[in-house]
Amino acid sequence: MKNKFLLFFAFTCFLFCNTNHFFAQKKYVVVIDAGHGGKDPGNTGNGYKEKSIVLKVALAIGNLLNNKKDVKVIYTRHTDVFIDLWKRGDIANHAKADLFVSIHCDSHTSNAYGAGTFVLGLRGNKKNLEIAKRENASILLEDNFEKRYKGFDPNSAESVIGLSLLQEENLDKSLVLASLIQTNFAFKLKRNDRKVKQDNFQVLRETIMPSVLVELGFLTNKREGRYLNSKKGQQEMAKAVADAIYKYINNLKLNTVADQNSAKPVNQNAIVYKVQLASSKTKLATKSYNFKGLKNVERVAVDSYFKYYFGNSGVYKEVQKSLKKAKAKGYKTAFIVAFKNGEKISLKEALKTK
Template sequence: MNFLLHNKFIAKTKKTLFLVIICFSLVYSSGLHAQKKYVVVLDAGHGGKDPGNMGNGFKEKNIALKVALGVGELLEEENAIKVVYTRDRDVFIDLWKRGDVANQAKADLFVSIHCDSHTSNAYGAGTFVLGIRGNKKNLEIAKRENAVILLEDNYQQRYKGFDPNSAESMIGLSLLQEENLDKSLNIASLIQTNFSKKLKRLDRKVKQDNFQVLRETIMPSVLIELGFLTNKQEGRYLNSTKGQKAFSSTIAEAIKKYINQLKINTIDEVNDVPDTNKETRLEYKVQIASGKNKIAPKSYNFRGLKNVERIQVGASYKYYYGASSLLKEAKNSLRLAKRKGYKSAFIVAFKNGVKITLKQAQNIE
């Protein structure tokens, strides 16, 4: 091969290699983007042979479906959100199957939509989360879901100390369940506030109850009662295109706000950073859980994660993992925590032991 041909060969090889790297980068980045999608399962109550309540001749199953589809359409405008429907047409779906759809989709949020009825002329919108009576059933489902760990290769090494059938490991699941309840109450409050403030509906408050469909899920979940079909005026509104669009809009808006809160960590209070002249000590941690239960920070309580740190904040406890002075290492810890099942985990920053925002931390760097 002469010198000219050699140079052409090298140039062509470099070009090919460059294109391969670009293609790989695009595939890899798209894969990362897909991993970041927040999965919302929308459950339109009733369907098919089950019409739901038919107050004043209106069909609950039709109204619930139209509102669910409307919410989904608005959520799908966001690239970071993936929407899954338990039903997207007029078909009958078993209650247990609705929760199973959410569990199989590894959903981050489950929203079930219904219309209410009463023998009186009651009216107004309400939102429900799982009551205490349903926690035992919910915990058993979580236990079954975690039993799949035993089918994984090398699970003894990956989840050292974690036995999904042991009482000790159930403590960790109880903590996760408590955190799910806190998140359920948060999204329910956002939805209910929109109903009362923006739609001017009678506020029937956020309540806890033992709904079967909520007992079947193992993630933050809410059940919405849009209003009473047995009330003629409210029934007409719920059955109208205007009413359905209004409810779809306010529910979608609340869900987007809830997801944004999780992203920017505004659910947690950030203290003012004292202005001192001493050397700055910056530290990043991954918050994997929080709750009122004081759990021993042992690896078997946290799905094999080691060196978990427990911090008391008021009457609650926060559990952190992967403390590091480097954001890059914290991101690696976050990915591992999410692979272990802590899908709502996020990174927090501390300056000299005081919590600050990630933006403040990046400015310090």
């Protein structure tokens, strides 16, 4: 009797575990970056320490998101340590993160107050440049910074290098997240809305996924400094950011579903042309950030290789356009391949069929 029960139990567990595995959800990886740390205190308006406040808020954001079963949180730091700006981006890139959120507090000689969110841009207005310069100044504390940032002088307004195509691709998504965060600050918490802005923040240049930098408020403003240094203020601000991030993730999920629904039915008898971008032993996620910004890349396993195709079309002229696009993005060796009934045929044969 006992044995039977054990067997039944084992079998149930087996079923349960397998079902669970089968329905395993995609985990969205969110990197939360507390600005500054260690020898870099950030701004110290009214005697408050930016590095300590942003760490507490960052950890609180992470705690809230870790409660969601489809989110995985990674911190760039969870203690009071100095981390190079490039390293922060590196952590996110290696984790193949879906999102990078950097948390800061602002300072000013005036009584300015309010919360703002930044996305990467070449040049904002003069006011934003001052903020970017302050936040980028951490670089000067890094060993070897001249080598690392190749001619980037954080104190110079002219030190601006062009954005990569990938960063431009990510801009739309970054803007969506930034406006969700600002909406929560302004309407849920009634903070003074300093809006979504663009500027050349070094920490945002280092990442290859949608990224934002949040300025929670001004420590130099007496009232706001006190609020941001309080547990209540930190919890409220953290919840506003975490809720916005989760809303953004839910939007992503909806988009995925829409993409699947709009997939074109494939006529198996027709000739289909595609651009072969690459053939590799490495299994890459077919996300645009892995393919220099190209969208709708298809991955097909052939023997022990993965082939990556782009620009599926039954019209040769269309796929020629796709080839041009791929080459322009740097896939110099890309070429057109043809399929009939799902089988690869020679391009010559395919063109003769028409």
